[in-house]
Amino acid sequence: MTIHFHPSVSPDSCPALVLNADFRPLSYYPLSLWSWQDAIKAVFLDRVNIVSNYEKTVRSPSFEMQLPSVVSLKTYIKPARHPAFTRFNVFLRDRFACQYCGARDELTFDHVIPRARGGMTTWENVVAACSPCNLRKADRLPDDVHMWPARMPFQPTIGDLHQSGRLFPPNYLHESWMDYLYWDSVLEP
Structure with missing residues (x-):
């Protein structure tokens, strides 16, 4: 047809x-x-x-x-019971904002405990970060540079991501x- x-x-x-x-x-x-x-x-x-x-x-x-x-x-x-651990879902969980300064441009992600210090690439250790904050923090611990995430990283549920997505x-x-x-x-x- x-x-x-x-x-x-x-x-x-x-x-x-x-x-x-x-x-x-x-x-x-x-x-x-x-x-x-x-x-x-x-x-x-x-x-x-x-x-x-x-x-x-x-x-x-x-x-x-x-x-x-x-x-x-x-x-x-x-x-799905648990969302996939992807860069996009990390940004969505963190509402597309740098967890250190709140910026919404040049987003990347940061390991709160750097991989060089034994940090893992997991929901509980990765946050959205803008490039300037990521470069400033580098491979140092939050206490060393006085940079703490606005919200500590966590493994979101599908409901958490849907709630963020509605925004x-x-x-x-x-x-x-x-x-x-x-x-x-x-x-x-």
Whole structure:
């Protein structure tokens, strides 16, 4: 089947928010999104339910369909219990801020107890740091240079990372997604 779309529907536009079978996003940061092509394919393979649509449609000679803006998986995917130890997840845990000075530019990571002093590359010993602070601290202990992290490093849960991720919404949020992104927030009276 060949699908023709209106000129205003570019291949990169109209992403679909992907919800788990319990209607929670699969991930908040990065936000769980599929291209409209992947969303339509999942509909045809009967893997998702359409929850909400865009006003834009795609057409073939024998078929017309509104583009899904929100889809939910038909089968529940159990979330990971522990997040992967990655540079991005360290930055996310530390809310994209240097733990020594609060800067948000030139982020790298620092071993609180330097590797040269026996420190390990673990959740409990690595923090986000800007390049100037990382160079200033070098391979010295926090007490030696009077540089202590604002928040001591810890192994976050998936919930911790989701909570941090909610503080950094993506540049594009479609109105149909709002009921699903912050659904566990306290409602105002």
